[in-house]
């Protein structure tokens with residue numbers, strides 16, 4: 001593939017040579033890319049656009065909707081509903097799955113998406129994004145809700161757009177993770193980051209530390225060791241980032257490594273995490289794993305979680321392999337009690353006492 005000249009369409013045609021059945025999937029990804037171009041144009045208008053600010057409505061998550069949440073959702077639906085490629089859609093902004101209107105034929109795929117991730121950043125001009133996941137729907141009849149409840153390992157494609165200084169599209173169809181940059185002069189997505197690979201080690205972690213008092217001990221242990229830096233057990237200094245836009249965090253990790261955590265916490269016991277499984281965690285997990293990283297709930301692979309609800313949430317720990325595996329080990333040691341020598345000051349005193357006695 002020629003760096004800087006291969007367009008998304010050319011790339012998908014080349015990918016199709018490896019998988020003859022992927023024709024319709026390529027056409028669907030072209031439709032999604034077209035919607036993303038529309039969203040990019042709208043988002044980049046900023047305060048000059050007519051969609052700034054919030055609405056009086058709330059979405060199914062109980063979150064106040066930004067005007068752009070609703071408008072970008074409509075762009076995704078309108079662009080993708082008519083092509084005869086989809087059997088249905090799930091969106092963060094819709095309570096129930098979207099049924100393909102009667103006038104359009106249905107296709108073999110299901111599209112799950114968050115049309116505007118990080119929307120709390122939109123009014124302060126910080127990078128936001130769109131996240132999407134593609135599943136198969138082999139049956140001819142319209143999909144019931146259960147058709148969407150497939151584990152992340154069943155995704156046939158995943159991707160995100162990041163609306164930053166440049167608009168980029170990062171996708172995987174199961175053969176690596178690849179980045180495309182939007183050339184606004186030609187309207188083409190151009191392959192600029194083929195075969196993204198995440199370094200196994202990192203010195204950069206991302207977590208919202210304001211939730212520290214709600215964390216489980218394994219996360220407290222890991223973050224405490226990062227903060228202790230070279231004077232602590234890790235014997236190296238770490239840097240911290242928190243953009244409050246998952247797309248931007250994941251993009252940074254794909255570009256230079258790192259670990260992102262939005263763990264299960266006790267802030268709202270009714271929620272096992274903040275991030276949604278079907279259209280945030282699963283697609284990001286596929287992209288990260290395809291780039292050689294790990295994507296975990298802290299206790300197991302995200303892509304093995306069996307969904308029970310289209311809007312369910314999950315804990316997320318993803319990024320550089322060696323750091324995610326360390327955090328998973330800390331969860332196992334917590335469950336087994338083997339972490340006590342590392343986390344309980346009282347236990348340390350007792351163990352210190354015991355060494356004086358024995």
Ligand code: AFP
Pocket residue numbers: 063116117118119120121208244245246247262274275
């Ligand atoms: P919004 O889309 O409501 O801004 O939420 C963004 C997000 O789902 C994810 O993109 C961020 O990583 C995370 O929430 C930020 O959560 P906090 O605001 O609790 O830090």
